[in-house]
Amino acid sequence: MKKTFSLHTEPHVADVGGKELQFLPEVMGDQFMDAYSGLIEAQRAASGIDLEDLATVDSNKLRGAARAMRAFLAELMLPESAGLFTRLNVVKDGKVLESFPDRVDAERFADEVEGGGAVVVDAFPLPDRILVQLLEWVVELYGGGADERPPTSSTGSATASRRGGRRGMGVPSSRA
Template identity: 50%
Template sequence: MATKKFGLNTEPHEALVGAHRLLFKPEVLGTEFLDCYDRLQVTIRQLRSETDDPAETDTAAARQSTIATRIFLASLMLPESARQFVRWDVMVDGSTTSTYHDPEEAQQAAAEIPGAEVHDVGLQFPDRIFVDLTEWVAELYGGGRPPTSSGGSAPASPTPGRRGKGTSRSRA
């Protein structure tokens, strides 16, 4: 009888970004990671398709892409880290009336209050940090391979029959 032991991470993964310590979930179900990653990819594809000329840089789309990446990363963090990482305050006359972790919810709340504005008060980093964090969590939770690859796929079957010994005309 063969026995194989599998370990589970119980300690959070830690990312140090400057003076900030971000804690990520020790383990996530494969589907949880893939669902979060899929939502990110859908958002980015939608933003790209809204641009008439792909060569044209749309700053609003780039901004939305960064927000989508931040929300993706926060979804894999422990709650205390996620709360500081993504946060939008609804403010009236310099006072915070409410706080949201989704920018659309914050916009909806602000629309109901005369003179209200939404302020992004979450952590702000250069885009390269968001890219590096995204790649890092893909390694952590995606098994070290990009989420789009199928690690469980079988290799291609060999073609039936025997291989001929003739030379191909295309090689001649």
């Protein structure tokens, strides 16, 4: 008996609003678990977030949780997609003044903008629901939860084999 295992060689692609984010074709278990552990630690640090009462939650904790999700996802992306996904812009009066890969540097720059009023925003803004959907998809891809064969794969649409033995002789409920 021979069993063949295939490795993904093409990047996984998430189309988000017409922009493609490319993820690593394969991720080894340690790499995935290290990235996932980082996400868990960041979520633990942001603990105290009561999803039932968001009005009392510190907005910096919510931002931290969203940044942690972005950092986790970016660790599993190809470099170009990761750079886009994590880039931050410093904006004043609707104009992008500078872009940064790191929040600390972006906030430092924003604080030093003459006249104040500069804010740090994601260069690739996404609603939280999209971040959560991407997170779930990636966990399925790399955590072993989903079989990502292309639909044209010969085994992608194979029907299940019949069980051995005699067919049941019961009367179908539709005839009763």
